[in-house]
Amino acid sequence: MLATQRQELILGRVAGAGAVRVADLVAELDVSDMTIRRDIAELARRGLVRRVHGGAVDARQAAHEPGFRAKLSRSEAEKTAIARAALDLIHPGSAIGLSAGTTTHLLAQLIATSTIRPLTVVTNSLPAADTLHRADDPALTVVLTGGTPTPSDALVGPLSTQALRGLHLDMVFLGVHGMDVDAGLTTPNLLEAETDRAMVAAGDQLVVLADHTKWGETGLSRIAELTDVTVLVTDAVPDGVDLPDLDLLLAPTPGA
Incomplete structure (x- = not known):
């Protein structure tokens, strides 16, 4: 041929x-x-x-960014398992960052019904903030950054980025559009990448929540390198992927 x-x-x-x-x-x-x-x-x-x-x-x-609802039903079982595994990393008295995304939204739902209190959650995700606010728990402090909403219901832009630059977080939980050994952690939205970079910089530890479908996907803008990740929570790692030095937390789905 x-x-x-x-x-x-x-x-x-x-x-x-x-x-x-x-x-x-x-x-x-x-x-x-x-x-x-x-x-x-x-x-x-x-x-x-x-x-x-x-x-x-x-x-x-x-450069294509699917909407929040379009992504919500994709790999739902895997995302739920990842969110449950990530919940075990959160300790009472912490201040954590929660980026936008469907897996981080599932984590927000688990936080809202958990007993991990007191807890402060800083997020640029409209759905996550709404879920946490509805818990109506005085021991759960929710801080929503300002900004302009994206198709994935993230608040981004100068207001969001500036708010995050003045904070210190114990741990940041980051959802990503794509994950690749060479390209790193990426998103199709340039402003969301900037806001995510500010959130990552505010945290002592970076926890990435990404199911197996994110491997090999590359968005337009890089958020961080894989070497910046403290803990990677995923359901599977493809054969042949050589991960850098990080803590890998596998969360296989039931029956997998």
Whole structure:
């Protein structure tokens, strides 16, 4: 098969699934790993795909941000297991940061019904703040940053970022759009990335909550490197991923 034919096939796979893995293409086309990587590099040079660890994604997806409700039902069992595992990391008397996202929202729901008190939660997530406020518990202090809402119901921008820069948090729980060994932790929204970086900087420890579907995804803007992570809470790590020195907390779903 000619290089142009392979590249057309790769583009077709990316267009259909949004992403493609090098290992899958090697098996399908019966060519070497290096051949596929050269094809992907050429397509990336032409701006047709975006290279990520282990494969390629649709170049258009790097800046696409799904809405909060659209993401809520994705990998629900995995996200719930991750949120439950993360709850065990929180101690009474702490001040924690909670970024926007569906998994962090599930963690907020667990915090609201838990006995971990007193507790201060700083968040730029509208759904999380609403959930925590409805607990109506004087021992649970909720601080909502200001800012402009995004499609994922995050408050971002200068007001949100400035509010976070004046705080000190014991632990920050961060949800991400994508996670990659090379690209790090990313989001499609430039302003949300800036706000998330301010929240990360305010915390002594960074806890990332990300299910297995986030691996290999790359958003437009980087929040942090994987080497900045203190604890990674996930349901699975793909084969071949070489993690940096961090604490890995696996939260497999029931029956997995």
